[in-house]
Amino acid sequence: MAATCTFVLCEEEREADKATIVQFSNGTIQNADRLDFAFYKSVDEANPKKRLRRMLVAESDRLSYVGSNFGTGSFRCASLCNYYVGVLNKTTMEMELHSAQLFKMQPCIPGESTEIDKSQDAHIQTYREKLDSLTEAFGTVRQKRALSSRRLNDVGKETLQKAMTKAASDVIDHKGLEALKEELSQGSSQIDFTLYLPPRNPDADRPKDVYAFDDLLSPAEYESLADGGLQMAALTPEELQIMKEEKKNLSVLKLLESLPSEGEAREKTLRCAFYLNMLLKFGKQDGKFTSKKDGCPSIIHKKMRNDFAVQCFKKGWFNSVVSPATRAKLTAHCLALLLHVGSMCADLTLLQRDLNVAESWITKVAKAMGLTLSKTVKGAPRDEHKIAFLILPLVKYAQSSERGAFKRRR
Template identity: 55%
Template structure:
């Protein structure tokens, strides 16, 4: 840009543009174009705009008298730099002398040589149509028995093709409704290993507090972000706590708030963790959640992002990305909640209250506690009544060394034949 033009030209930054409105910058893999006017450019977009993973796919075609070039922004031949960097291009309006700055994406144009794909297809067709040629011979010169066998095989083939098409259509419908990630998650859950969903564990730690580190549950930055929310928890009166209990509040959170220390760092830590625990327990009872989760309770943005990133899986439904809480994610929430309660309760947690709050069975909760190497304690009815608890309660304690439980496989007895 010359000095005179710089003096009379101004830059205008355009608003954020969609992928379909971005400027296109192409480069040719086999050389440079001397005269771009001799090329006829066409852009194609994916027809499935409801799919968030396909709606931004584009194909650019450049045709000349001699050769055609094709480039796309997806697949193996696409440029990875589009995901790593943002590109901008300036367009000068000579009437207003304003330079408009647009976002852009790059395409690598590769030549398409006619005949290459045709020869490959012909070679494949020769191999694939051998059966058809043999069937033609049977139709022309075969015996009556061979012709009946051919007719029967073709009828079976039609039935098999129809069944395969029906299965493929049903599978496609399920994938569109649930999303591929959720289906893969459900397959993984059928062969689930609880160890994959437990907090990081240091089994040979010298102190119980160091087995499941508090920093692995809440980092220092996340803990500091809970200051305001914890203050609101600390300000709750006994009447407000009673109302929360009557309204069906989380029993585990109620127990923490009723026994919160009066002053000091222990009080501050307890009320902050009580708020975080209430979010975990609320999340465990959800199926799908939106971006407004936790806003009514005053959840900080950093905590909300942590919950979405750690305890949900992404899928899409009707063209919209959704965050789902799958069965394996509920197990993960239960394990992290249990580890948090251990830190709040001097390395002891009430499994009965926790499994009721999470909405999982007591057997599942005990299985998670065993996987974490905890010692199980059954509280007698008399002591539970003294503590204000109804019925028989199970507790879990972290005692060193950790307990290693044997996993027994149930075997069905074979009936004897008489």
């Protein structure tokens, strides 16, 4: 009759008591007694990824072997499974189970890097570097010449970039960031605003034909604003009061507070109010405007990106940025839109606050459009508002070359 045995789990073991199973990659060791084994563990026990790293070293008179439980040279199965070694007590016929550690021993030849170092180097090396290495070894003369030329260009670009970075840092340290911003604003004030006006017909017989509404919004774009008009009409008095208290998009709020009672004029004002609201958000967010959040139609979002922003390439992506020139175009577009829904009258002060531009900026835009300007006091005392009117014939202004200001011709 065959003998039977029972399994007995041993008590909690210390790491030093765990069984160690080794496998030599280059063959079988005949005289294992002649090997001196040394066991090492990571000193960084605070790091959870490194505290379990172990390394086993075996040395003989002729060769040394190294094995570890991490890296490409280790057994992948060791991190996925728990291994045990059974030790049979032939007297009691009980088999004790002990935890086991697996190590793959590889010969370590002096003068050559270990497999771990090779794996780290291969991980750091990029695909381009690997391809360049193959070109150096097996490429044709033409390919090698192209590789050498590209490397020289890369060195030149890197040197130029470092020089530009150093020069920019020196300028910022010398002048200061605020002084540079002031110089930038002064440079943007020299923009010729007449180049960024909407299509204009100065010989028109009626004021509304000077800046035609169809040139501001095409019929397809106007139809896409139907849902936006309903969204504006659904605003409650409480929501309008919140807009007034937060002083956000005051030009839009003024349109909603003076809505026509009914008819086509009311629908046109609601759609233009929604469109103006999108334009103001687009300008405030410097072109980083998402259409889905506010229900902006895709055709309108595309129009704003194409007409009132420039595309710049940064960190691998194309981003929309509102430059001083496109901001001037946006300001003139908003002003022309307000004239159409405001009986050829627009509040420049409210639009200036909505777009967060200087008073001189929006005044230059209005004068470039040939509008008649006047001042009036509204609301609080000394709250003076500048009003623009489109009156035929258009007013012609002359720019002074000395002070950069506008004067009316007599």
